[in-house]
Amino acid sequence: MTLRRVNLIILVLLAVAFLIIVERNLLNLSDFLHTEHPDAEVILPFESELAPDLRLHLARKGEEIPVLISAAEDRLGAVVAAMNSVYQNSKANVVFTIVTLNDTVNHLKEWLTKTNLKNVKYKIVIFKPELINGKISKDLQTVDATKPLAFARFYLPAYIPEAEKAIYLDDDIIVQGDIQELFETSIKPGHAAAFSDDCDSASARGIIRGAGNQNNYIGFLDFKKEAIKKLGMRANTCSFNPGVIIANLTEWKSQNITQQLEHWMELNTHEELYSKTLADSITTPPLLIVFYKRHSTIDPMWHVRHLGTTGAGNRYSPQFVKAAKLLHWNGHYKPWGRSSSFSDVWDKWFIPDPTGKFHPMRRHAGDS
Template structure:
């Protein structure tokens, strides 16, 4: 056998060996891709660009962040917009607990089945209005403010008993920051909750029509009543807004916060402890009493409020509103109504009701 023929045979054998190695590597790569994507319907990496919702779902890692929000039937559009803003602006593993009444459940589920929300994790808790029996005033002048779900935040541990920490949000908010940052708000030892003070730089001294200056305890409680005087609280103490709460649920349960709040609710029905200038804030006085000098502070940029109050929201510049991490339209003028400040910001997160029952008044009436 000539040397030339030997060289040819060696080259052929090397080529065969190379092809075998390449084939095995390709088979191993195929098995790897199958295993890596078996839990997401075998979506290959290059296909993720075609599935942005799935991509968002895949990057959500870490422990669950419980967010509690209430859903009143005639305000479901607000709930959906708030949830959408939280979900789209965070990569955190957010799990919503939506507290509602029986007659709202089916409507809520249908709305949340929208393709833009189909990956949102949520569970529905049905509130029992009987919990409030004998605890709230039957004064017809404030019945609107005594809707059962207004008090749902008093019972937070009941909805998520397995959680140690959670966030409560009012429905008339839009979240523009990453909710993970709010969740990481530091609570001092022994504190069951954190709120934004009404004397903070972002929302200080809000003038609310019909209520006067409500940035201190005097705006919410009647300091002439003996039950209030004996507590030794200072009337000029800065109040807080309970539309955004970061909660240490372990401390809440250990300190029997729910029972304390119920005590002051019941006592008010007998002794009328709330300030006569109070405006749509009947859930706030018991919280002010129970958490007097016993609460931590939420960053004011995580609760920029008064956007629904007469003239108050207009004092914010467009640049400030854009920089805010959470916007709250507390007050009479809601962004889905005829008139409110910065309703265009809220519109960005609203998703049309598939049933057609809810619609922003501005759009429906042509007032936009």
């Protein structure tokens, strides 16, 4: 036998021995991980690309991020799209608290359990309309903005009692960034919440001339009324949009924010400090009063607004909308309606209703 052949046989034997050792080490590593963490779903480094869903599941075991959203029956499609966008764009351990009415619970559960949202963590709580009895003027009872669920944000600590911090989202929202970043918004000492100012550079692009003073306090409150005068607020103070709220619930409770909001709601029923003639929403004015110069601010790119206002959304470039971390279709034109700006962005996150009850109007019209 030649020396060259002997060397070749030795190399082959060494290679086989090396492979056997590597295999045993990997098996031992797997056994060790399963022994140390028998209930864990273990992903070895070379498996990570083969199991993205499992990797995402493991990444959601950290600090819980409470997100509250209300769910009206006629807008369930919006709720589902918003939740889907939050869940898919973040590795955070998000836990949704969905505030709704009794008649909506079964429909909501079916939508969540029979679609891609079946792995989302959530709890459903029932809003009690009697909470706002006597706190809304009779002439405003039929206004859409006064539907009971619009006031769910006033009762954040009651719905998420165990949390120190929480996020509130309107349903006409799509989140394109990692919600962990929004959750980590800095709230100054003594402040119970953070909002997006209506004068910030990002949202100001969507303000339309002639639409009224909807970016300052005089657009929401009647400064001729004595109760408002006594507060000493400046009428031209920049307002804020409560469609996204980062709340310090510890401060919220210690400052009795809910009780303060209810006080101004009740006072309005007698003195008309704000009304539908001033603003479309009667949920915003009490918040403006209670949080006057006592709130922190949210990064403007985390609340790009006015996509649902006539012409306003068209002022945004597609590049700007793509870069925005949170989009809000506040205004009359909703992305599930017959016409709105950038409805194609909303469509990406909408999940069809398994019961067939909800259809985006424009899409349904095209199918019929």
